[in-house]
Amino acid sequence: MSSSNTAGQVIRCKAAVAWEAGKPLVIEEVEVAPPKAMEVRLKILFTSLCHTDVYFWEAKGQTPLFPRIFGHEAGGIVESVGEGVTDLKPGDHVLPVFTGECKECRHCKSEESNMCDLLRINTDRGVMLNDGKSRFSINGQPIYHFVGTSTFSEYTVVHVGCVAKINPAAPLDKVCVLSCGISTGLGATLNVAKPKKGSTVAIFGLGAVGLAAAEGARIAGASRIIGVDLNAKRFDEAKKFGVTEFVNPKDHDKPVQEVIAEMTGGGVDRSVECTGSINAMISAFECVHDGWGIAVLVGVPNKDDAFKTHPMNILNERTLKGTFFGNYKPRSDLPSVVERYMNKELELEKFITHEVPFSEINKAFEFMLKGDGLRCIIRMDA
Ligand code: NAD
Ligand code: ZN
Numbered sequence: 603m604s605s606s607n608t609a610g611q612v613i614r615c616k617a618a619v620a621w622e623a624g625k626p627l628v629i630e631e632v633e634v635a636p637p638k639a640m641e642v643r644l645k646i647l648f649t650s651l652c653h654t655d656v657y658f659w660e661a662k663g664q665t666p667l668f669p670r671i672f673g674h675e676a677g678g679i680v681e682s683v684g685e686g687v688t689d690l691k692p693g694d695h696v697l698p699v700f701t702g703e704c705k706e707c708r709h710c711k712s713e714e715s716n717m718c719d720l721l722r723i724n725t726d727r728g729v730m731l732n733d734g735k736s737r738f739s740i741n742g743q744p745i746y747h748f749v750g751t752s753t754f755s756e757y758t759v760v761h762v763g764c765v766a767k768i769n770p771a772a773p774l775d776k777v778c779v780l781s782c783g784i785s786t787g788l789g790a791t792l793n794v795a796k797p798k799k800g801s802t803v804a805i806f807g808l809g810a811v812g813l814a815a816a817e818g819a820r821i822a823g824a825s826r827i828i829g830v831d832l833n834a835k836r837f838d839e840a841k842k843f844g845v846t847e848f849v850n851p852k853d854h855d856k857p858v859q860e861v862i863a864e865m866t867g868g869g870v871d872r873s874v875e876c877t878g879s880i881n882a883m884i885s886a887f888e889c890v891h892d893g894w895g896i897a898v899l900v901g902v903p904n905k906d907d908a909f910k911t912h913p914m915n916i917l918n919e920r921t922l923k924g925t926f927f928g929n930y931k932p933r934s935d936l937p938s939v940v941e942r943y944m945n946k947e948l949e950l951e952k953f954i955t956h957e958v959p960f961s962e963i964n965k966a967f968e969f970m971l972k973g974d975g976l977r978c979i980i981r982m983d984a
Contacts (some may be wrong), residue, residue, distance in 0.1 A: 608681060609636070611636060612636065612637050613634045613681075614634075615634060616631055617634075617671050617672075617745070617754060618960070618963045619745055620668060620669060620672055623661050626967075627754065629960070629961060631803075632745060633740070634737055634738060634755065634758065634828060636684070637682060640733055641789055642680050642684065642696075642760055642762050643680075644679065644692055645680075646676050646753050646755060647677055647775070647982055648980065649675060649753040651966040651967065652675045652783045652811075653811070653970065654673065654791040655672045655877050658672065658748065659672055659967070664905045665726060667668040668915060669745045669746065670748055671754050671758070673751060674781070675783060676698055676753035678698070679692075679693060679694065679695055680765075681757060682704055690712060694767050697765070697940075699764050699782070700751055700764070700782060700934035701717075702764040704718050704763045705763070712841075713862060716926065717926065719764065722751055726955060728747050730747065731761060734861030734904075738755070746801045746892070755859075763933065766933050766937060768782075769940055774944065777940050779785060779950055779954050780943070781954050783810045784953055785878060785930055786811055786926075787810070787812060787874070788939070789927065789929050790876070791819050792822060793928055793930065795815075795898045796822070797872040797921075799824075799825070800976075801870075802825065802826040802870045802872075803816075803873065804828040805828070805845065806831075806872040806901075807835035807875065807882065808839070808845070808873040808883045809877075809976065811900060813845075813953065815841045815876055817948065821948075826870075827845045827877045828844050828846070829845035829847070829849070829861060830882070832852055834850055835974075836867070844909050847921075849862065857885060858889070869906065870889050871891060871894065872897070873887070873889055873890050874886070875898045875899070875901055878901035878902050878904075880885070880904070883899050885911075887915065888911060888915055889900075894919065895920045895921070896921045896922075897921070897937055898923045900924070955977070955978070956979070957978065958981070966978040
């Protein structure tokens with residue numbers, strides 16, 4: 603990889619632009635400005651679609667910001683670096699991440715937090731931190747960024763703190779899914795819920811994030827993994843991920859937390875919610891055993907949602923937690939998650955159910971809206 607011919611220059615390339623909420627993306631030629639201080643420009647090779655992209659593209663629950671380039675789950679190569687960037691160089695293999703790690707703030711210095719003061723997820727910001735401007739434009743019209751990554755573009759500019767440098771031997775068409783969803787689910791279980799060996803774990807939502815959470819429960823040695831989903835089509839797929847029992851809330855005329863309490867003699871030891879539905883969040887909390895149960899929220903709620911439960915549920919020694927990106931610090935921890943795949947401890951192939959060329963990116967949206975499959979890899983060079 604040589605960067606000498608493009609470094610410092612504007613790159614013209616293809617990007618999938620969302621002009622309006624809920625309308626198909628349009629492949630356009632965009633101009634991508636060179637990276638400024640503490641930024642890097644990446645050549646994206648593979649990207650995939652996560653529910654969070656669909657949610658902000660639909661823009662039903664939040665303030666819409668268009669035109670915008672979505673995408674935050676991806677793998678690529680550093681094309682050039684801006685001033686002050688010392689730990690990345692052209693040619694490095696990287697995963698961009700929607701939440702960052704500045705390595706300087708109190709959160710970055712705390713062992714417990716990955717909520718970097720400078721670079722934590724901000725879904726409302728559509729510009730770079732450095733100068734409050736976008737690096738993307740079409741004939742001078744700025745196109746907004748999304749969560750600091752905007753990977754539905756052949757080239758993108760990202761803050762250096764949102765880029766994890768990984769083993770160059772790792773296949774980017776597989777490990778790109780670790781850039782968001784799979785690490786999120788895995789870490790929600792391994793780093794936050796922390797089930798003990800032999801425990802009972804309920805997973806709400808059996809999309810890629812939930813199944814990664816189930817994978818974490820399997821790795822932790824859970825004896826029962828109860829999958830909860832409204833879509834019965836998910837259950838067959840979930841068996842491959844070690845989910846041992848299934849509950850479809852639609853099949854019962856009482857709240858799913860009561861069904862689970864009956865199945866488990868009072869509740870599960872741990873639950874992980876990966877749906878984005880407020881009802882599922884409340885059920886996931888209320889289905890954990892009193893005395894020791896821990897529930898972890900991962901799904902992104904709607905703007906006006908409020909979590910309602912009787913305080914007695916908390917007094918009875920249940921714990922409610924939440925996490926972004928599975929509590930992983932992107933730069934420090936993601937390389938080791940990639941190594942879990944390289945060591946065959948973690949299987950990523952089973953999460954990848956579709957693949958489309960960049961020109962057909964809208965199909966990936968259709969798959970997700972239909973609830974068909976888990977992750978669709980979008981090949982940028984095709
Ligand atoms: P997905 O759409 O593939 O999967 C969600 C699943 O939840 C679907 O199978 C759906 O049928 C099921 N579901 C919806 N409502 C339900 C309910 N009330 N009860 C039971 N099941 C229900 O999505 P995904 O890509 O796996 O993402 C899951 C969630 O995680 C989304 O909300 C996404 O925005 C969020 N997310 C959060 C983070 C984070 O860092 N916190 C990171 C990535 C994704
Ligand atoms: Zn920080």
